[in-house]
Amino acid sequence: xxxxxxxxxxxxxxxxxxxxxxxxxxxxxxxxxxxxxxxxxxxxxxxxxxxxxxxxxxxxxxxxxxxxxxxxxxxxxxxxxxxxxxxxxxxxxxxxxxxxxxxxxxxxxxxxxxxxxxxxxxxxxxxxxxxxxxxxxxxxxxxxxxxxxxx
Numbered sequence: 633x634x635x636x637x638x639x640x641x642x643x644x645x646x647x648x649x650x651x652x653x654x655x656x657x658x659x660x661x662x663x664x665x666x667x668x669x670x671x672x673x674x675x676x677x678x679x680x681x682x683x684x685x686x687x688x689x690x691x692x693x694x695x696x697x698x699x700x701x702x703x704x705x706x707x708x709x710x711x712x713x714x715x716x717x718x719x720x721x722x723x724x725x726x727x728x729x730x731x732x733x734x735x736x737x738x739x740x741x742x743x744x745x746x747x748x749x750x751x752x753x754x755x756x757x758x759x760x761x762x763x764x765x766x767x768x769x770x771x772x773x774x775x776x777x778x779x780x781x782x783x
Contacts, residue, residue: 666696668715669769673776674706675725677755681706685727685755687778692766693719703727716769723765725778727754756783 671689675682685703695717701708703725710716759765759780767776 664696666717668697668712668717669771669774670710670712670715671701671769671774671776672707672709673778675703675708675778675780676706677727677780678782679779682725682727682755682780685725688724688726689716689721689767690724691717691719692722695719695721716774718770720766720768722763723767723776723778724760724763725755725765725780726760755780 673687675685675687682703683705686700687703687708688700689698691698697715697717699710699714699716701710759778765778767774
């Protein structure tokens, strides 16, 4: 019709598809390009499961993954999306005294004070500060039992 202005119809171009694909891959954990492995195991001190603690994995071969996991009831687990890349890792294990909740004095503001007896390390230094524990993660079942000796 005379006097009407025609306007182009907007179309979804390929850039929209690429953005959606990139977002989906990133959400699926493919963003960093690192092949990660699930890692799990047990930690016992003098034959008794460590009630609560921390296990840390430090890369020895330049891998891009360094992480830690909580130890609960003598067991730890890193799911694949939080896991480790293939290679060797130094392992450090730590646990302190009591595992029950810290009592908070009435009217106390801020983090609760940690009693000194709860700060005592239960795991000998040779398994944490001076650890020579090591594991190799690879295309296999990565389940590691740690049988620690006291003193």
